[in-house]
Amino acid sequence: MEKPIYKMRAKVWLYQGMAGWHFVTLPIKQSNKIKELFGGMAGGWGSLPVIVTIGKTSWKTSIFPDKKSSGYLLPLKAEVRRKEEILIGDIIKFLLEIQV
Numbered sequence: 001m002e003k004p005i006y007k008m009r010a011k012v013w014l015y016q017g018m019a020g021w022h023f024v025t026l027p028i029k030q031s032n033k034i035k036e037l038f039g040g041m042a043g044g045w046g047s048l049p050v051i052v053t054i055g056k057t058s059w060k061t062s063i064f065p066d067k068k069s070s071g072y073l074l075p076l077k078a079e080v081r082r083k084e085e086i087l088i089g090d091i092i093k094f095l096l097e098i099q100v
Helices: 028-041 078-084
Strands: 005-014 022-025 048-054 057-065 072-076 091-098
Touching: 005 028, 028 048, 028 072, 028 091, 048 072, 057 078
Parallel strands: none
Antiparallel strands: 005 022, 005 091, 022 072, 048 057, 048 091, 057 072
């Protein structure tokens, strides 16, 4: 089965906890589709492994369900933010490939 690739846009925000992680919340429409197709294959904390591409940078990570929005959260590594010059509040375009 070919792994689906989703093309998305989302706003970067900062988690207010001590670690200061940067995230984007995946759009609800795509989150619902991902949940429908792959939710039963989720790992710990409901996570799904993905490959993300922003600009020229790709990396492996996981998305996690967000109880507040009913969508998924995508953490953005500091290294990726530096390479792609991403700041809090930026609207970013990215590709997300589910890896289950």
